[in-house]
Amino acid sequence: MTVGTEQAAPRTVRGRTVPDGVWIGVLALLTAVAPLATDMYLPVLPTVATELGASASAAQLTLTAFLVGLAVGQLVIGPLSDSWGRRRLVLAGTVLLFVACLASAVAPAVAVLVVARFLQGFGGAAGLVLSRAMISDRTAGARTAQLFSLMMAINGIAPVIAPVIGSSLGGVVGWRGIFVVLAGLALLMLVSSLLAVHETLPAPARTSGGVRRTFADVGALLRRRRYVGYVLAFATSFSMMFAYISGSPFVLQQTLGLSTTQYALAFGTNAAGLVLGNIVSSRLAARVAPRRQLVVAVGGLVVLCAALLVVVLLGAARWPVLVLLFATLATLGFVMGNSAALATGEVRDRAGTGSALLGATQFGLGALVSPLVGSSATAMAVTMLTAATLSAVSLTALTRGATAPR
Template sequence: MRRILLVTLALLTALTPLATDMYLPAMPAMAGELGVSASVVQLTLTTFLIGLAAGQLVIGPLSDQWGRRRLLVVGTVVCAAAGAACALAPDAAWLVGARFVQGFAGAAGIVLARAVISDVARGIRAAQLFSAMMVIQGVAPVVAPLLGGALVPAVGWRGVYWVLTGFAVVLVLAVVRAVPETHPVHLRSAGGLGALGRDARLVLTNRSFVGYTLSFVFCFGTMFAYIAASPFVLQNILGLSPGRYSVAFAVNAVGIIVASVVSARIVARTGPRRLVVVGAAVMLGASLLLVVGATAWGLPLWPTLALLFLAVGSLGLVAGNATTLALGQVPGASGTGSAVLGALQFTLAAAVSPLVGIAGERSAVPMVLAMAACATLSAAAVALTPARTDRTTGARAQELEAAVGHER
């Protein structure tokens, strides 16, 4: 895989985190200008996430029938247009609708980037590429709040959406220039809705795919529980200032990047499954110790920060490798598989985020319990997944590789 293609795919998946986080500092100003309550403005985030999940479920399976490149170009163009619509929104209802479209279209970048890598690489090489992509993706959560904090005072919330629009336009040009069609015509599904149903059954009845997907999804659930509650836990309970909280948040994001780099370097020796097992075990151990800390130790500062670093950073060992193992089970329907994986990921995120605040701003117990529950389910999913792979996968992968080479 050419480096420019890998970077383009990673930036496509970084677009939605940027669209999620960059405008958060502007929410109070948005509520004032549009004359609505804070809850209405927060609805723009909810509809964006709903669109993101729904878009993956639609675009991923369609790409198994129509190919990746065309849908990727169209999705990115629509995402750019939706960003402009957000910037020009005359009222809150318009903004909420535009955010849904932005999320739905932006889902193309996430679901099809994974499908493209699954098309052109398998096994160890795919694990290396997914881990390398995680390095670039991991920068987005660090950069987005900083960019938003710098842009909002200078250009306002509408200016943030214009910046996102410009980034999407650049990505359109990058896709046209760098992303080839990786799913050739003779390997595409045919038969309309019937074929979509068959692909869905193929994916959802594959035990190994489901196991590795659930490990991936619940691993991300652990991280989302941390993201949703950490501003209150680290500042209101542990006493960090906003600046120190930002540093702690960035350090944990760097932990994901470091773990992803390590994974890419050693996966050829260890194999992706072993790294998923190790990452899930570290996440589970750290999360359980956080439960003990919150309920018995009084949540001491430095041990808590260290355990959070381990719990969050271990995502870098699980995410890329679990994705490789899951999509490797369904090479003929990687678009559908990627859609299921991504939709479950964001659906769980939407479910976990409200739960971590049910005890108020002065309790860390819901956060650590949610993290431990998700980490337990992630570890159980990979432990119950058979280590062997489907015997048809190797032959199917060779056929796909030959077809892609011929298409090029």
């Protein structure tokens, strides 16, 4: 097998050639489940609690269950794909996602909804973990970083439109209707995958050995210092973003006094900043090495989050907070794609397992961060600064001596 080159696998599905643009677009759609299933759902959480007779904490547990499902699903599906191949697991996971969305729509109690949300996350994890693995199968170096950033830029449209869609649908079809819409999205993902996603890991390149081999692979990857450093830089940066996502409904509306419409506009603008950062990073990939972009961007995150904390402690003036949040999300766009590309670049021989650990750490930390933020602007700013600092420390301490692939 020629690992990490664009000739690693055929580009055809059932004898039809699939253009690269279509292939990347479908992979981006497969990863859209996480922001859509999270952000469309946020505006209706209070309604869910009321209609199901549950507490606010129990309603928030449905969000946590989804994130745990994403983490566990990636840990299971990623290593399996190194043995079974990528495509069949993408299809199976998307079918599970579809069924779980329908189950969520008819859930009679919050406990049933928690289980259905976990299964949503588990099924949706297939698209997340295997899209990264498939790109890693076919590309290398700066090209990988470019495609990761481009895919995340496309995927970044999801959090721009999700709160608006969620707010609008919540008033028309209710929270159950939102899950019907998500089921429709899952069906679209399934059809698109059948038509455009080809197998990128040929049979001769697959591993064998079952569960014992999986555990051995995980242990081997955790001993690769640079891989662990890039994974932690990626995951802690994501947890910084999730601190913002979980805290923003309270901070922007209660502390800054934004209306529901103004909040949706501000949230969408900040998400657009994230998209913009990814697009610029992708365009720069051919001229500026991914590692160099990453180092500069992580340093920028520490400075911006420190400034945000100072502004919050001084009284949380509306415009300085909004400007700093936009700048932080735009800078984060330079971190996510490059750190993911550099991490997978360290483990091309076990791309599925490597992508699984990356995603599981990402959403595992995200699930832990959510309850730490609460409704406090100070807690949100402190959590974001802590995450940015940990990202910088991980990058500095564990990836020294790494080359800057082009």
